[in-house]
Amino acid sequence: MAALLNVVLVIPLAGFLILLFLPRHDHGLIRVTALFFTLAAFAASLPLATAPATPGFQLETNFSWIDNPPIRYHIGIDGISLWLVLLVTFLMPISVLASWKHIETRVKEFFLFLLLLEVGMIGVFVALDLFLFYVFWEITLVPMYFLIGVWGHERRIYAAVKFFLYTMAGSVLMLAAILWLYNATGTFDFPRMQTLIANGPLTLGPAQELLLFLAFFIAFAIKVPLFPLHTWLPDAHVEAPTAGSILLAAVLLKMGAYGILRFCLTLFPQASRDLAPAVSILAIIGIIYGALVCLVQPNMKKLVAYSSVSHLGFVVLGIFSFTQLGADGAVYQMLNHGVSTGALFLLVGMMYERRHSLEISAYGGVATPAPVLATVFLITSLASAGLPMLNGFVGEFLVLQGTAEADFRYTVLAATGVILAAWYLLWLYQRVFLNETPQEVATHMSDLSGRELATIAALVVMMVWMACCPKFC
């Protein structure tokens, strides 16, 4: 069973290597190969869910990679990372399918980067050695940089460079902190470091703990993104190709939240508690600010991007409520957001392929020529807005309940975000899908093809299932 986790990590890597040697002009073969390997990784990752729910890490592999300094290939999963790994493997075939027709130039490179990104993303969630974690963390940068910069929209270069530099500026601080920790403990191993800090052999002074916490936290907060470090996000999301937007929103943002949950809270508990009010207030500002920007946004993709800022605010708020419910809700909300915002980006991408515009004003009455598209878009919007019986509700409810235990004022403020979300999403739906159908819209907006329907159906099924059976988390 422990080998399984390695298999999940190796399959996309194998796909990457095989793809390297395929002829570059045979686009069909390249697409099928990429789909095959992402599906294989998904299939291989499914049995992970049956791992017994015991506390601590499971399915560990641990051997030495470099002797001096002692860097180990140490991977394993627990109740949090398991679902995030599944989220990655689930969304990868969807991203491949979303790029099927959309990507016509440099097809081989595109899928190469996509598979490399998958390796990095899975690696981030399973790494239990701080060094290894940092390696995977940085490796996700390169393929995403190229995905945005080569296959993106008009301002792609600006967005790609901004994305790279923002993330790197944060992560070098994290590297400094990792080096400091190594110097103090003599190990990069996360479970060992945790024991050393928890049981007292390593005592951090309050000032040291605060600085180390900040070094890690800023790196993660940029990724989440937490207000006011979010400015790279609208650019990157809007300019990225559809698959890039899906993975950015659904997975890369979660890497930040996961990092906070995994490393900041466990290694620096006191500093986390001390700063919780400040972080919570920033999270609430993010929730409300993101939602307000959505209300005045004329660009659909940007609207969805800003809704991520708002939704991720809930995740951070839940984590820093320091309650069981809040933390559960945060993790659940991470998965929900991955599915529903991933789906929104997918749908916006499909609409762009038809109409070649992201402006809301270019649409109207789309429900008439494309009723199926309209239906799934409505379901997805409602899921994202947190309607009961769809997945978003469960996560947001848990977060708010957990926050209420901690400080009721936060709950009141954050709850406005839920209301605003319903407002901007339904208003978006109204402007795009209802009313009169202009002539250009009627000619361009054909309904979903079989491939597209299959892709989006998988996500819609997940939305309903995650709402009805939340116990699995």
Add this chain to the structure above:
Amino acid sequence: MDGLLPEILLSVFGTLVMVSDALTEESHKDWLGVISLVGIYSAVMAALISYVNRGTAFHGMILVDGYATFFRLLVFVIGFLTVLASFSYLKRDGLPQGEYYALILFSLAGQGLMAASSELIMIFLGLEISSISTYILAGFLRHDAKSNESALKYFFLGSFATAFLLYGVALIYGATGSTRLDAIRLAIEKGEAGGKLLAVATALMFVGFAFKVSAAPFQIWTPDVYQGAPSPVTAFLSTGPKAAAFAIFMRVFFTALPDSSEAWMWLLWISALLSMTIGNFAALMQTNIKRLLAYSSIAHAGYVLVAFASRTRIGAAAAMFYLAAYAFMNIGAFVVVSHYSSRGERYVAIDDYAGLGHRYPFLAALVTIYLLSLIGIPLTGGFFGKFYIFRAAVNADLIWLTVLGLLNSTVAAYYYLRILVVMYMQEPKESTPLDPLPAGIAATLVVSAAAVFYLGMFPGRVLEFATQAALFVPPR
């Protein structure tokens, strides 16, 4: 005798190349390159043999230890790759092959001597042998004004810097009565020497060495010299002589002057920060790729100085590792520049690289590997180099230098990314013609890329060797 075998062989082969140059017809000149490769290969073997019989020679003037061997092997490999990459360049631009290869071999002999010297006069000799050869190499494009400027600047400023060094050597001798590094140290420890004379001598030697490694504030010559010199020579200049200069820099300061390390650490600290900052920020504004890489080379010297400033064994080992990693990624980058620039080095603007990713995917992929390594992305040698350096710095409580250095590497990412942007994300303005990749250049590029990955994935053995070799660094 074993102690100097590599340098003797290199001198013999260098002379052989020069003599055969006069005796071979124009059509057979290719053989001169092959002779040089054989010469360097035999020098590598000789370096290994003399490592087996390590110890001192010539009354303690030569010291063959792990440290000397590490740098000997490094500069010889750099020389080998340079010669390999120069075959097609020399033919393309119609340059005299014999002199070129001979000068490279002599320069390598000088650098090997530097690596293995444990006495100030030998160090000076090695430095001059290496420098004079490279002064000529920098001006090898005789009809090119830029190349002439390069050689002249390099010669004048270089001689000036050497004078500083020599002045320092003289003062040290005056203060301690010896030029042998261990004897100098003993004299200082016994309290026979010290005070102002020694401080002035240390500062003067620091200036000389800092010039040779192109560390700020003695870096002014670097961009002009690197830009004007023929690209394969620049590849060589920025790696080989630099590594050898760092070798003696650390050897002298750690062996002879450890007592005053508290004081000269601040010289290194300031120089490191200045080099990283000036190098990286100046590189942001460059439009010529050779100048960009020249400024980046100043910044990389700054990173090595950070490791040096930590004054520990792991710091010295980190500096050695970094110099090795830097050599491969930088040679790779400059050799691509030399091939792409076309006859007379016409295409050296960054914008000339537009669309390279689309037109020559293989070449562009290689450039990407070198650039990612220069940025310091994991799984490349550049990353582990930086990682070891900053680990040593944190270990020595140089927290500020670490944070500033790491933030500097983010600034650096911007200008390296700009090259990637141009290559992959912009359309070519005019289709710059490109010859098919000659075998020599292809071999150099592939070997460099493989070395970058090897050092990035399995750095253990090289670091282990470097750590053993750095045992001469006194524990703090």
